[in-house]
Amino acid sequence: MPMQATEIEKLIRSAFPDADITITDLAGDNDHYAAMVTSAAFKGKSRVQQHQMVYEALKGRMGGVLHALSLQTAAKD
């Protein structure tokens, strides 16, 4: 069961209310997305930690319901 882009965005938004979020459906199949997330919450975190924070926001869906996600994170001031 694939996921809608709006649902991905909603989950990320609820964990990072300040974030700039861009979701792109890479293959048009609701299963391969790219996400760009910029949030102040990433300040001082390693790249690995930043990605883990996003995966946590997705509540276990990453790698399961959501098969593939190209992810870019950055800290904003």
Place this chain on the structure above:
Amino acid sequence: MEFGATLKPRAGVPIFVDRANIVAALKDRVPMSNIQDRIAKDVAENDVLLFMKGTPVFPQCGFSAAAVGILSHLGVKFKAVDVLKDPEVRQGIKEFSNWPTIPQLYVKGEFVGGSDIMKEMFEAGELGSFLSEKGIALESA
């Protein structure tokens, strides 16, 4: 030892000569941590280790292909583990680093990231210097 609880008698097969059933019962008793131990050992024993889908020659996923491409471009010797060959490793490696996707790169025992992080580090010129700092030989310029 007592296997009675997990043995399921099959009609017409005397229970203690039903080899498949005994093997299945024993397998249930192998501790869950076994796969984690195997992964930890592999990670400790290989300076540069990539968990991927498929093989470096025939990657089975774009993200794994990108990871192989970057390592090859840097001229790094690495060992690859094909998670598609073993569902236990595919699941176990996700738990090992609390990281839900493949590929996963380990350098000198340290988890570096997936293909997006590798790409970012490579494009920023950081991956090569990170590997050099860790004492990994790079063949290319």
